[in-house]
Amino acid sequence: MSSFDFYVSPVPEEIWGVPMAGNTRFSWDYDNGRDQLLNLYQKGKDKQWDARSRIDWGLEVDPDDVAGLPEEFNPLSGSRIWDRMNRKERTAFTRHQGSWLFSQFLHGEQGALNVSARIVASAPDMDSKFYAATQTMDEARHVELFSRFLREKSGMYYPVNQDLAKLLAESLEDSRWDLPYLGMQVLIEGLALAAFGLFRDLSTNPLVKQLLAYVMQDEARHVAFGRLALKD
Template sequence: MSIFLNYSNNFELETTPESFTHHCHGSILWNPHTKDQSMNLTCARLNKIAENKRWNPATDIDWIFRTGNQQFPCIPDANPLVGFDEYEKLPIDTRRQISWRYHKMEISEILHGEQLAMLCASQLMTLMPCMESRLFTSRQAADEARHFEFFRDYLDSVDLSVCPPSPALKRLTVEALQSPHWEIKLLICQVLIESLAMAQFSQLARTTQVTSLRQGLRRILDDEARHVKFGADYLAAHFQHHNADNIIVLSNYIMLEITSLRRPLNWPRPTIIVSPSPLLFVGTSINYAIICADNESTTRHSYNRDSGNFLSISRR
């Protein structure tokens, strides 16, 4: 299988798809019912909401970019360089170009993250234990494809090329897709990526000066909130059957990845804990999460990235 990193004709990315090996063993559920009726009801409710919330980037977004790149992409308060003496001394045209360059890098990273979520969701369709959860992840895969399409079209609409993914996101993408554990895929997709995305999208929606981006982000936020709700509820029920040591290892792994993904976009440290509630089910707390984020030696002790192997999930 492969990951496509060349999305636009305007920018020379790697034209050869990056390959990964898929170790998962899927299953066919001939009996569509499961013992966990409570989760079935939750999934069914979210599936119904997803059906009612479907939108089309081609028809539901105002793609007319009226002012072109003569304006800044975001309000001054959202620009981390505002107030920096050397930046303020630059001509306004140069500052504007720098802002659009940063914006291009940020949206490109989001675009690559949407591909990760789309591919993970497509794998989960054959791996989830119950039929309702498979129906949800099938709809999520369609949601993520829609998000991917929106951000690709947005970059084209403002005449911006696509930047390569950060090393941290590129590595996480391959690790997630190669993991044999559906729990790991769901953690990465529903908790890690989606929670960070919700925080970033909320800020972008508040600060962008581009109407089409604001419109798309508001619709995408509805989708992402639904995805996080599903992942948090499903994993909370599932991890009740895991021992405490494995839960702590999973918590440490998630915090390590959050700190890795934070750096490429220069996120401020408080953004590390962007959505604490989805993390609570893996046995952590706000104070514990901050400790893990500030002390990477602690997190690395529980997960050996160099070995290329994920932890082995055991049950009581």
Template sequence: MTTQLTKDQVYDTVDPRDFPALLDIDRYGKRSSAFDKIIAATHDHFWDPLDKAYIDFSEPFDMEKDYLIDPDLVAGRGTAVWDKLDEAQRIKLTNLDAKWALSSILHGEQGALSLSASLCHILRDPGAQEYAANQAREEARHVTAFAQYVKVRWGKPMPIGGSLGGVLNELVASPYAWKKIVGMQLLVEGLAMGAFATFYNRANDPVLVRLCQLAMTDEAFHHKFGKIWADRTIPKLSKEEQNIVEDWAASCFQTLLFNLINPEQMKSVYALVGIDWQEAHQSLMEAITDEHRRERMREGTDIF
């Protein structure tokens, strides 16, 4: 049976429907200092996605002639499906693969925004609430920034994949703080940091490189919030409680990984270059049985 698993008062919660509990006059004087440093650092990594002094989305990039990202990052590179594509088709597939990834990141940022806001409704500690509100503000600028990038490069983002959508919906709707923190601050934010670092190092579009650089300055602090929870909570869990957290986290991770690499989740991408997703899936399965290709693909796509 799932419970709150509260082991430290800074992560104590109220029922999301019990707003009067947050009006308790004694609560205001019990603000924890656990998050003061990361709250104070907010000003040090401020940036405005609508200010060209920080990032200029109007810089051009030829989407038909140039690879937006290193094609080695495409899961299908080196497979039979990839081998039969001409150069123009490979560029198109690579850039659509990037669109899929960046659309997923955009949806993830919206999930992080909504989740951070939801934490404000349940965290009892005023300091923890202030941190969550700060993160919501930062996630909001990520939504603005990635939405703008996708808009200038492709127009509309791609719809969210079923796997990622299911995870985000569970995290945002969950009444349990530990699920929100483990799922978002540790797993999803960790995934985002890996993606940003990968694109920062291997994207060919200077605007995307700059965007990922700016986003990483925020995400490191978001991940820190989860680490504080882990340091204060995990050592105090019973074996049964630890199993609950670990089993759920493993299941969540597998779902996120499925969204990242499974061709079925990317049907729309393959369709745009005339490839049946089942053919792509079969080709990928054949490729990863080859030790050399499996090693190269692991190096190129493992952002965890």
């Protein structure tokens, strides 16, 4: 069964093509590198994990409330709209809200996968290429993880938020080599790390807490990479 069968509204089946600008840069200096970045690269190798075996996918998730968040976290809680809703309507809203949010996590991770691959090509120094290669593997694992979570535990996908899509496109379209670092490593990854931490702390579901904890280990390195690479 195709992923398109799980979307709550139709999405284009053709590939979203974002034109990329800039050069693929080769460096012939294979020996010199910044110790901090090379240490981060080593951590990236050491901290690899398998989403299929490391996550306990047997843990149950309520599709009507995938994260098990307190009602106070609901953006409509306390409003007149929420007060007028009956239980069935509140349950439906909570289910769709959770699916929308985790869908954005998924789409953002695919964006990070593409941007980190772009950084491998465009970074002018070898130590940045080394680390970005480990991040590309991280992002592939995150796409695998969130896609499986939505398919098996939620049962529905939402299309990418247009503001997120715009930020992803801008991170790829600029010809300067350092803009993908700023857009992805600092802005998007920084926001994701904060969001994942909030949901990990507030969620009452063991599976959600587990998968977000592992993803956050990777994201913390990604943000550190962006800050180190842009420092100079």
